Amino acid sequence: MAWTILRNGRNREGDPIDVEITEGRIVALRSASTAPMADGEVDLDGRLVLPLLVNGHAHLDKTFLGTEWQPHVPGSSVIERIKIEKRLRADLVESAGDRERLLAERMIEFGTGALRTHVDVDAALGLSGLERMLKLREDLRGLLDIQLVAFPQSGIVRDPGSYELLEEAIRLGAEVIGGIDPIGIDGDVDGHLDAVFGLADRRGAMIDIHLHAVGDDAVREYRGIITRTRALGMEGRVVLSHAFGLGALGAREQEEIFNALAELRIAIMSNGPAGLMPPVKQLAEQGVIVFAGSDNVRDAWWPFGSGDVLDVARNIACRSGFLRDEDLGLALDLATSNGACALGLPTCGPKVGEPADLLVVDAGSAAEAVANPPVGRDVMRSGEWVSRRRLHTVSGPTNRRESPAQFTSALS
Ligand SMILES: [Zn+2]
Numbered sequence: 001m002a003w004t005i006l007r008n009g010r011n012r013e014g015d016p017i018d019v020e021i022t023e024g025r026i027v028a029l030r031s032a033s034t035a036p037m038a039d040g041e042v043d044l045d046g047r048l049v050l051p052l053l054v055n056g057h058a059h060l061d062k063t064f065l066g067t068e069w070q071p072h073v074p075g076s077s078v079i080e081r082i083k084i085e086k087r088l089r090a091d092l093v094e095s096a097g098d099r100e101r102l103l104a105e106r107m108i109e110f111g112t113g114a115l116r117t118h119v120d121v122d123a124a125l126g127l128s129g130l131e132r133m134l135k136l137r138e139d140l141r142g143l144l145d146i147q148l149v150a151f152p153q154s155g156i157v158r159d160p161g162s163y164e165l166l167e168e169a170i171r172l173g174a175e176v177i178g179g180i181d182p183i184g185i186d187g188d189v190d191g192h193l194d195a196v197f198g199l200a201d202r203r204g205a206m207i208d209i210h211l212h213a214v215g216d217d218a219v220r221e222y223r224g225i226i227t228r229t230r231a232l233g234m235e236g237r238v239v240l241s242h243a244f245g246l247g248a249l250g251a252r253e254q255e256e257i258f259n260a261l262a263e264l265r266i267a268i269m270s271n272g273p274a275g276l277m278p279p280v281k282q283l284a285e286q287g288v289i290v291f292a293g294s295d296n297v298r299d300a301w302w303p304f305g306s307g308d309v310l311d312v313a314r315n316i317a318c319r320s321g322f323l324r325d326e327d328l329g330l331a332l333d334l335a336t337s338n339g340a341c342a343l344g345l346p347t348c349g350p351k352v353g354e355p356a357d358l359l360v361v362d363a364g365s366a367a368e369a370v371a372n373p374p375v376g377r378d379v380m381r382s383g384e385w386v387s388r389r390r391l392h393t394v395s396g397p398t399n400r401r402e403s404p405a406q407f408t409s410a411l412s
Pocket of ligand 1: 059210295296
């Protein structure tokens with residue numbers, strides 16, 4: 001029977017703990033023993049034991065990672081930037097699968113256990129990106145749980161044929177219907193939202209809408225989404241990504257919209273953007289689920305990023321003025337338990353009886369891990385180490401499994 005005891009770790013409060021694992025599950029979680037180390041036990045040397053990270057919003061299909069540096073090409077509008085992106089990606093289409101895989105492997109090494117990635121679906125690209133991503137999901141099964149969003153980057157109303165492709169994407173295995181700027185892209189709030197919600201309702205899919213508007217346009221979009229979520233009984237199945245406008249509402253609208261988001265469990269995703277962002281702590285205090293995602297990583301939209309959602313949590317904390325340990329702890333929740341909740345996944349451990357999906361990092365508390373995301377990280381899935389950057393010495397027999405061939409390069 002596969003059996004491991006991790007000794008001398010720390011929980012997120014910084015208290016010393018031991019973790020006992022049998023057949024891939026945590027069977028005991030207790031205060032650290034002072035007994036001498038025995039064969040088969042692993043000394044964590046006072047390091048922090050966390051659940052695996054949840055990266056709630058990414059675009060694997062867009063990244064240039066793995067190619068030579070691509071200088072950013074600016075555009076004067078979102079529509080123009082979509083055109084620029086299409087041109088740049090068309091020149092690199094042959095390496096698309098390798099780039100997507102590389103970024104996903106990096107995320108595993110950072111300690112990501114679950115990922116929601118948006119995949120462009122439009123009349124020009126068809127379902128080519130989705131088909132690659134379905135294969136990648138299968139290849140990485142057991143290492144990274146990937147949730148797919150069929151994302152209409154080019155709009156729905158203004159892109160004939162995209163609606164049918166979105167429906168086909170759900171039939172093929174995407175779990176989430178995406179949307180984007182009903183006013184800014186499609187110029188038709190009702191047309192865009194009726195398509196997204198109608199399709200999700202008919203196919204039993206979740207919804208995740210990119211929203212960048214501020215002011216009156218943002219309020220119209222939020223109200224349209226809230227009304228449809230309530231009417232269709234889609235509580236807990238709708239996400240608003242970015243939602244910059246939540247950071248600039250008048251007092252009356254803020255009360256109305258924040259209360260509705262909490263009541264309907266409409267979650268808010270942030271990547272800690274450069275400009276206006278949602279008021280994370282205020283939303284959380286009012287019961288709204290806020291979570292983190294890396295979003296664009298070195299692509300046509302954004303030259304920055306690594307795919308490390310712990311670094312995104314640091315960025316959000318920094319931009320939100322989170323200095324105290326309890327606020328830094330909230331930032332960690334954005335990249336762990338809140339992300340799991342928003343994506344409809346089981347809540348994060350570590351807990352007795354649950355799979356031993358653990359991230360061990362060079363930090364003494366949750367606050368330290370967020371304030372200074374550690375480089376040294378060891379990643380365990382179902383009781384087996386899938387990536388080790390720090391843990392080189394194990395007393396007694398190891399439980400390290402052979403890596404799948406497709407992941408070997410990332411581990412070397
Ligand atoms: Zn995005």
